[in-house]
Amino acid sequence: MKSIPISLTCLLALAGCQVTPDRLPQAEPAPSAACYFPSADERALETSVDILTEWGFTLTSTDTSLGLISASRERELHGYYDPYDNAYGYGRGMSIFGGLGIGGGSSIGFGGVGFGGGIGQQPIEVERVSLFVNDAHIRISRDIRRFDHLGDLRESYSASNDDFCRRFQATFEQSLPADGRSL
Structure with missing residues (x-):
């Protein structure tokens, strides 16, 4: 028996498990x-x-x-903390294996590490x-x-x-x- 039909069978079985939402989206909290x-x-x-x-x-x-x-x-x-900004241990405005680059607002990077991303801009x-x-x-x-x-x-x-x-x-x-x- 080939592995392709078995994996296709598993894929179809998992596709049948998809659940539709039980209600339409609503404003939360309610007005x-x-x-x-x-x-x-x-x-x-x-x-x-x-x-x-x-x-x-x-x-x-x-x-x-x-x-x-x-x-x-x-x-x-001013001072707004974004809980998702440093979710993976490094910031969005930092490049680790870069070269020379300018991007995302006003970030600048030289060699291995670059910092920036929105200098002078406020949330x-x-x-x-x-x-x-x-x-x-x-x-x-x-x-x-x-x-x-x-x-x-x-x-x-x-x-x-x-x-x-x-x-x-x-x-x-x-x-x-x-x-x-x-x-």
């Missing part, structure tokens, strides 16, 4: 209930834009016919917020992404938490006229 609140204000889009720009966000896109606003802000992460955090304003409600979606000094995505998570949404809702309600109706 807070405070991220969906009522609003009867006619100027909810304009008020939301004013709040986001006041908080330091810049608009990335808007569609007033759909009632959608997307904004983002970024900040440098950054990008916070994105999307608001959907329909007839009587506002829905907030927020996520945070962290990039290392080379621009590689290192962390990403849903940040539609209770704190942010409650602060937004309180600021939104304070900016409404005293009688509760829009101007």
Whole structure:
């Protein structure tokens, strides 16, 4: 008996063991209930834009016919530790059996060892917020992404938490006229 049919049989048997996911991908953690609140204000889009720009966000896109606003802000992460940066005992910006080379941002290597990779660049955090304003409600979606000094995505998570949404809702309600109706 040849070994090829046996290995092919094993391969087919292992392929039959592949498992499909039991559910579709979901935002984890789930968005807070405070991220969906009522609003009867006619100027909810304009008020939301004013709040986001006041908080330091810049608009990335808007569609007033759909009632959608997307904004983002970024900040440098001084002293950010990337748990995956030195996973194999040597850094990404270090070459061991190199020659002369320049690469990846601003790394330089001579002879056997080169160091660098992102000198002068800071890790950054990008916070994105999307608001959907329909007839009587506002829905907030927020996520945070962290990039290392080379621009590689290192962390990403849903940040539609209770704190942010409650602060937004309180600021939104304070900016409404005293009688509760829009101007």
